[in-house]
Amino acid sequence: MLKVRSIMTSNPTTIGPNAKVWEAANVMLDNRISGLPVVDQSGDLLGIISESDFLRRNEIHADAPHGLWRDFFSSRGGLAEDYAKSFGNDVGEVMSSPAVTVQPDASVETAAELMAEKNIKRLPVVEGSEIIGIVTRFDVMAALVRSLASHCAERADNDIRNALEAELSRQKWGDSVTLHVADGVVTLEGRVLDSREKTALHVAAENTIGVKSVNDRIEVVVPPDMPVPPPGFYL
Known part of the structure; x- marks a missing residue:
């Protein structure tokens, strides 16, 4: 108070x-x-x-x-x-x-x-x-004005998060990260197998109305090489 x-x-x-x-x-x-x-x-x-x-x-x-x-x-x-x-x-x-x-x-x-x-x-x-x-x-x-501005900023963060989550839910590659929003800054965390997914997630975040910046903590991980099947394996 x-x-x-x-x-x-x-x-x-x-x-x-x-x-x-x-x-x-x-x-x-x-x-x-x-x-x-x-x-x-x-x-x-x-x-x-x-x-x-x-x-x-x-x-x-x-x-x-x-x-x-x-x-x-x-x-x-x-x-x-x-x-x-x-x-x-x-x-x-x-x-x-x-x-x-x-x-x-x-x-x-x-x-x-x-x-x-x-x-x-x-x-x-x-x-x-x-x-x-x-x-x-x-x-x-x-x-009062400072209090209202603070509440508006808090609501804006919620709006940003809801809008970005809605956008990612429409994309097949959008379920691989968790996101946080604070003061208009979006933080993306998670792992993807393709660098193109990382780029698309960043673009989706920065194009969301109200976002000031994107803190990208997404890791691109490379799966281990698959073993080469022996000759005649598929015959």
Whole structure:
């Protein structure tokens, strides 16, 4: 089972809670990242600030009226949080806390489910309270693609073997070898009495769709000379 540890980015870029919001924005832009873990002086994770936090800024919505229904149904705490995120100057006032996290030995499937359930794009990876990495949707997608490619390669090997076995079963000379397929490479093993059989077996293998190369281990063996019958033996 693939673990988060194997796909995460180690030693991620972080920021402190007393940094200014504009500093966090510049760090994200300079590093081409969409979120920053917020840590204290000991490296313990406090929260996370992401691009979605900037979408709620008062500078962007200065003239936008507040929705009356949203204000009516929101809790006092929720409205206070919105206000802090809209007008706060320090990262600690704007960040989302506590951050949703994942353990390094959790499965990639677990990380993907957390991202989908919480509708987030990144997960800090923590051991205890210390952040040791970060895993993003991109990381999960890349792992998925590698897994699919591996499975496709495995299926392709089976397809190659089945196709070649079917071809050899149609030939009178095709039953003298055993074959193995790994990563598109066909290995032929066995003994034949005629070098022309060896050539035909090699041709059949290399002409099978999907074959990258042929490892030919076929031996041509010469039968011992037949004894010469005595004169008049057939008379």
